[in-house]
Amino acid sequence: MALDTTQLNSLGFPKPPSETRVVVAMSGGVDSSVVAAQLAEEGYDVVGVTLQLYDHGAALAKKGACCAGIDIHDARRVAEEMGFPHYVLDYENIFKDAVIDEFAESYLAGATPVPCIRCNERVKFKDLLETAKDLEADCMATGHYIQRKMGANGPELHCAEDANRDQSYFLFSTTPEQLDYLRFPLGHLPSKDATRALASKYGLPVADKPDSQDICFVPDGNYASVIEKLRPGAAEPGDIVHADGRVLGTHRGVIHYTIGQRRGLGIGGLDEPLYVVKLDVDAKQVVVGPKEMLATRTIPVREINWLGDEPFTSQKEWHLSVKVRSTRPPTEAVIRPISETEAEVELMVAEEGISPGQACVFYANEGSRIFGGGWIWRGY
Incomplete structure (x- = not known):
């Protein structure tokens, strides 16, 4: 017998919100806080979960990060004000093994990694999702700007309504099984201003909190300093070599360079603008060439x-x-x-x-x- 879709609640279940348990992944930022507050107001059985992903002491003073220090405190305050339980899970070891170590190895191999994708794939949508199931939740909701729509063959992943906020690039590895369990209540909103308006409506203490910037465990975007701490000796010097074989100068470690970089190469005075076209880790060479390469x-x-x-x-x-x-x-x-x-x-x-x-x-x-x-x- 076909299900009467008019009886589905806003999360897609054929029962009242009060009988629907939803785990909300709370980073302490405005987006996930709004999701939790909205679902709590709608009468859902909300459980907030925040992951502590890296050393909380080191991150306490750092603004614009997520999942540490002040953010855990902010998530807890939102839960208290909206009246639902909140748990902090220590995922430091999981995060280091699944995300930070690979980030370091990828950089040392001359790649340009995207750790936020690995974090969603290997931590938030894997271990945290399993925790949500252990808590007997019907689904897990996050503050990501992406949409889940029902298609002829089940749930589909769609870009956010607001193209400026769309996070689809960072969520491509969401599997069909995960998509079946996940919900993204903010994906249909027209702008971040709409999210902040909701935060103000619910009286959330994080309504005016700035958005997180950069990679959470990389202060001020300085990747090289993080790699040097994780892998001492990684910044070994070598030659800057033109694609035609000419040695043009020396560098202070391959990890300080990225493909496409033009500035800061220290090889001025040449007739043509040169760009990093290859990072040869084994030979400790930064290879440069013209833009067309x-x-x-x-x-x-x-x-x-x-x-x-x-x-x-x-x-x-x-x-x-x-x-x-x-x-x-x-x-x-x-x-x-x-x-x-x-x-x-x-x-x-x-x-x-x-x-x-x-x-x-x-x-x-x-x-x-x-x-x-x-x-x-x-x-x-």
Whole structure:
């Protein structure tokens, strides 16, 4: 017998909110606080959970981070004011093993990692999601700006209504099983101002709190200093070499450079502007060349998470759009599966500065649906 969808509550369950338990992942910021407050006001059985991901003492004074120090305190205050239970889970070891260590290794291998994706994939949507199930929650809600819509074949992942806030690039690895359990109550909002208006409406103490910036465990965006602490001796000097083989100077460690970098190379006085086109970790070389060497149309991608209705390998080619960096708009591409988790992506228009370690996320050419994505995995 078909379910009468008019009887579903706002989270999609055929029962009253009071009988629907939802775990809200609370970072201490305004977004997840609004989600928790809104669901509590609607009468849901809300349980707030905050993860302590790294040393709380070191992070206490750092503004603009998440999941440590003052943020844990802010999440607890919101829970107290809205009258629902709140738990803090110590995930420091899990976070270090699953996110920070790989971040360091990727950087040392000359890649440009995106640890926020790994955190969602390996910590928040894996261990925390299992904790939510252990708490007998019907679902888990987060403050991410992305939409979950029901399609003919089950839940689909869609971009946020507000393109300026869309977090789809960081959530491409959400699996169909996770998507079935997750809810994203903010994805349909037109702007961040609308979120802050809700925070004010609920009288939340974090209504005017600034957005988090940078990677939570990287103060002031200084990746190299974090790597040096994690891997002493990683910043060994070497040569800056032109792609034609000329040695142009020396550098103070490969970890201080990224693909596409032009400034701060210390090799002025040359006739042409030069960019970092390759990081050769084994040879301790930073390879530079003209801008056109940064352009590429063919990208090898692996660890693919596919969110299409048909199996990934059921077609020889998928004509979709892809994002190769979070700040760039999607561009048309042809995706050719090699296996269920590997593919070659051909861009219709060459992109510059594509780096191993970045994500390649798949989007519909028209509409807002996300078809998953994978990781760019080797140099050019």
